[in-house]
Amino acid sequence: MSGLTRADFLRGAGAVAASGLLPARAADPRGTEAPLDADVVVIGGGLSGLTAARELGRRGHTSLVLEARDRVGGRTLSVPTSHGHPVDGGGAWIGPGQDRMAALAVELGLVTVPSWYAGDTTYDLLGKVTRGMIPDVSWSESLDALRALWRLDRLAGSLPQGASWEAADAARLDALTVHDWLVGRGATPFTHAVFKLITRAVFAGHPEHMSLLWVLHYVGAAGGVLPVILNDGGAQDLRFEGGSQQVSLGLAALLGDVVRLAHPVRHVEQPPGEPVRVHTDGGVLRCRRVVVAMMPGDTMRIAFTPELPAARLDLAGGWARLTRLPLIKTSVLYPRPFWRDRGLSGAMQSDAAPLQLVFDTSPTDGSLGVLTCFLSVTEAPHLGDARTRPQAVAEELVRYFGPDAAHPLEVVEKDWGIDPWSTGCITPLPPGLLSRAGHTLRTPVDRVHWAGTETAHAWCGYMEGAVRAGERVAAEVHAALDS
Ligand SMILES: Cc1cc2nc3c(=O)[nH]c(=O)nc-3n(C[C@H](O)[C@H](O)[C@H](O)COP(=O)(O)OP(=O)(O)OC[C@H]3O[C@@H](n4cnc5c(N)ncnc54)[C@H](O)[C@@H]3O)c2cc1C
Structure with a gap:
């Protein structure tokens, strides 16, 4: 380290x-x-x-x-393990365009390492597990999802960056949920699943509850859809060793x-x-x-x-009362990254399974295998008991990575849902709040x-x-x- x-x-x-x-x-x-x-x-x-x-x-x-x-x-926290490899319990990855963090890494003498994405990604979408570079669906379904993502990107780029509430049609965009917008487009079930995967993973929320304007605001601030959703070359490109x-x-x-x-x-x-x-x-x-x-x-x-002022209280209070998925970040340690032998990257993405996302965060020398999982106990009550959760998470991993996943060396976690000082970690704003009170976000x-x-x-x-x-x-x- x-x-x-x-x-x-x-x-x-x-x-x-x-x-x-x-x-x-x-x-x-x-x-x-x-x-x-x-x-x-x-x-x-x-x-x-x-x-x-x-x-x-x-x-x-x-x-x-x-x-x-x-x-x-x-919201950044290095969780120690008994194997000398601390894992990130909170924010972990940085990517292209994140210049301030990259500069701080250099200034403070910290080492950033490329995340491991070699091999097939595992997808658990619409109840079906597939493996490959992209989910295994028909061309027409892929095309519909890509068109929706492209449209989202264009819409996000048309709003004032970081001040989406100033857009002429802010109130209209904020009245819609992401789900409403997809229904209006006549999106296929696969496109709905892709957006659910994204909103669960990025915002800890469901498309039915989230304001379209907020998603556009967030995507616009990141410079587009691709930086947000891409792992390799996107916001999940590098992580800090240690x-x-x-x-x-x-x-x-x-x-x-x-x-x-x-x-x-x-x-x-x-x-x-x-x-x-x-x-x-x-x-x-x-x-x-x-x-x-x-x-x-x-x-x-x-x-x-x-x-x-009332509008500021409206913003802060609305933010505090959000319907969010209380997130747990769990890292499961193995003697080696065994999934790589099967040509798997260790990355898993799902629209509905108990594990929302999994990443390979093993040390670069491969001296340990580490799978880092995001899960929400509201969606998976059988993972609710902290005492039995480590083994239950390992068993979920068996579905994706085979029987070796059942025998971890160690499991560590950070439960943000019970954290006394962070109201959740990321935010799925509901319709109406941003267009009504967004102007108070930075106003002294x-x-x-x-x-x-x-x-x-x-x-x-x-x-x-x-x-x-x-x-x-x-x-x-x-x-x-x-x-
Ligand atoms: C599970 C998870 C995964 C994430 N993944 C990524 C990622 O991969 N990449 C990425 O870039 N970002 C990620 N993030 C987001 C990133 O961690 C945050 O954007 C960032 O850390 C926020 O920093 P901040 O200083 O704005 O707020 P915070 O880190 O929330 O800091 C606010 C501070 O205020 C303190 N505080 C609160 N109330 C009081 C009070 N009354 N008095 C005194 N102090 C108080 C808190 O204790 C806290 O230390 C993730 C976050 C989480 C939780």
Whole structure:
């Protein structure tokens, strides 16, 4: 495994301290009461919040990052295994066009490796298991699915990137679910199955519940349908050896004691003419501006005084109440990647099976075989019991990869459905919400600014979007502080 060493961390932190990025006691602009704790308090130590703090430091502003958990990284998490090969329990892959993440990997000395896709993909669609480069269906069915994907791509490209609610026909597109749209096109059952596969895999939702405008927004932010759905050459092209959480750990090390773990923020007060007050369990911090860097739904756990505008509450509340499939990411370790001997890539995609997606995430030297699975216990109640789940998942894998799959060395998982600080992981927005309240996604409320991947113009929902949103909000706060 390659990554940052402790010495690198300390060197980085020292360099940052020397360059003045560690929090000085910022001056209270009114010159009254106690000095400020920082120019800016950033709430959330995921990729977005950590990037925001770093960029603010580069622009000469002091900041403090308050993170609720006892770790940084948010929706990225490297889960240790007893075989010395940590696996990603959250965000894992990056791909072409995700320049910020690629640059951070280089800067932090992390190694990215190509994902393994050699061999046949396994498809479980409409109750039939087939293997090959593409699902085994008739030409006419393939053509219908391709036409629908092409149309989706064109529609997505016609909307303002990252601001789809500004489109002239936003309300019409937002009134439709993805399912309505497919029915309107007279889509074949196979096309319906392909879209269900995609919405389950990418958004943790079903076409019947998801706004067409939201899917177009997301696809447009990624630059089209292909980057989203392609594995090889798409958003699932590369992964971080040792896990993607290393990016956040590296950023936090560069920031040093700016980052405060186990500091859940409960309340943000903006008294007129006085510094902003940020209430944590450990006390109150005073600052000039606040950045909230998390999924809009997660902001509902924080009280704001004065109350946030109704449209903003509509957006955040709608996000928090979504009908989503609570996702578990499970990695199953074997002595070797035995499926490769049978010409299989280890990738499996399904529209309805208990396992939504499977990927081969074995170490590059092949010293272990690792199959990483996405599953939702709402759809597969027999996988609901955490004690019996490891063997039940292995048995599901036997359907696709043969009897060797029944005997794993180890099974590790991250259950996002029971995570106390992330309201799910990815978001299937329902009809109506984005066209009604999307304009509040990035709009500051007095001295509170919004970041998090969901606010990104490009690569919304991805790690790349989180970093870009952190950069955007830092520029926004800098401009506000300067003025
Ligand atoms: C299972 C899964 C698979 C994924 N796969 C990929 C992938 O392959 N590629 C990809 O690019 N992306 C993927 N993603 C998405 C990616 O992980 C996210 O887009 C990205 O990590 C979001 O970063 P963020 O900083 O915007 O938000 P978060 O990571 O959610 O960070 C928000 C932070 O705020 C903290 N917080 C919340 N409330 C409070 C509070 N009141 N006080 C203080 N702190 C608080 C949280 O603890 C968290 O650390 C995946 C996500 C999941 C869960």
